[in-house]
Amino acid sequence: MIAKRRHAAAWAALALAAGLRLCAAADDHTLQEIQKYRQMLQEGNPAELSELRGEELWTSPRGPNNATLERCDLGLGPGQLKGAYARLPRYFEDAGKVQDAESRLVHCMMTIQGMTREQATRDWYRASSDIEALITYLAAESKGEKIDAPLSHPEEARMYSTGRELFFRRSGPLDFGCSSCHSLEGRRIRLQELPDFIERRSAERFMAQWPAYRVSQGAVWTMERRLIDCFRQMRWPEPDYLSDAIVALEVYLQRQARGAVMEAPGIKR
């Protein structure tokens, strides 16, 4: 028995040595340390505060109509929240377009609560905005649910192919596109691990974590906030909030991550 165990240990050591030679020992160690740090943070994710505030906002009468959002239809029927976020973006008949969680939320704030678009989206990108809290709450209501954004409607299919085009589209003074950084497996920018959205498991792992509390920002970032920031980093102009380019990219990414079990809100650097 002991001999057998020793044998196994030797094989493991050999495999480890081979692995280290391939990947460089320092890299693995660095990533392990980062993982440990993330785990520690996950045990006390400040996004929970945002989630609680989001629930309160959801159930409180607000806006000119003094109405709550409890009748909002996120795609699974009015008031059906469980698993709704995981099945977005999708086509909505009443809006005549494909909407993601954020554009659908704003749609509900406008149609049910009577807010203007400006009122509904005020300071959406700032820490502690209503949008941040509400989206954190909605995403958390999909915890444990599988990502499964539909593609059966022709508009959904169109948005998918548009998102895929945009993902691979390169331009600007640094020739960047999403694919510059997100189509290679197991790479980093500096110490930051990069999701590879071509590779299914990597796409699943990353998409399941958004929206996420960002330690460096002291705030939960929604998926739109995350994607718009990528445009800044690519040195492109920023797309409009809730615009079709962003929703299309989300359709593509959610499709790449299809089947992933939602763990949001996650926690990131």
Added chain:
Amino acid sequence: MHLAIGLWSAVGAALVGCTAVPASADDAAARLAEQVLRKSLSGATSEQWNTRVKQDATQAACSKFRNQPPPQIAAEIASRARSAVRYPQNAVLIGDWRAGEQLASIGTGGQISSLNPEAPSTPRGGNCYACHMLAPTEVAAGTLGPSLTGYGKRYGTSTDAAKTLYQKIYNAQAFVPCSVMPRFGHNGWLTPGQIADLVAFLLDPESPVNK
């Protein structure tokens, strides 16, 4: 220096081999995506559109072929790239490695953002460390590109070595068509003098890259 080119191509091929990339786009989908993008960037000025979003022939081809251009297109990209390289006026290809070292760490500049604005005077650099290992003492180095540690020890400081490296930084696509590395010189992001400083940072025996 052929060895260097061979190595880069091999690394490129190995990277590409790792992932299944979808087939290249059909033109209708690409046209629709352009329309969607234009509408979604409603705040962009026409100058921003022209300098940041509008594609040149190389960018358009690399987008269309998902960074894996067929041989004919790849040859065109490389030949366009080679013929457009411009050198420093003083013809010095190996500049100041200390200046190069600074440029290698600067990842700011040139951003357009209303949500997270950057001061217009923010310096811009090559941000080499984002993607490459260089000086072994800098552990926070990215892995999108190959490690360049000890580059000068491998290739020396001959005029040929310096020229090839200069061309590579000026326009990596002269060697690897549709490389994800920015065309720093071609796009005017770095000046010829700055590129010579980066060449020095990589080749100079005194540079920490070669210590």
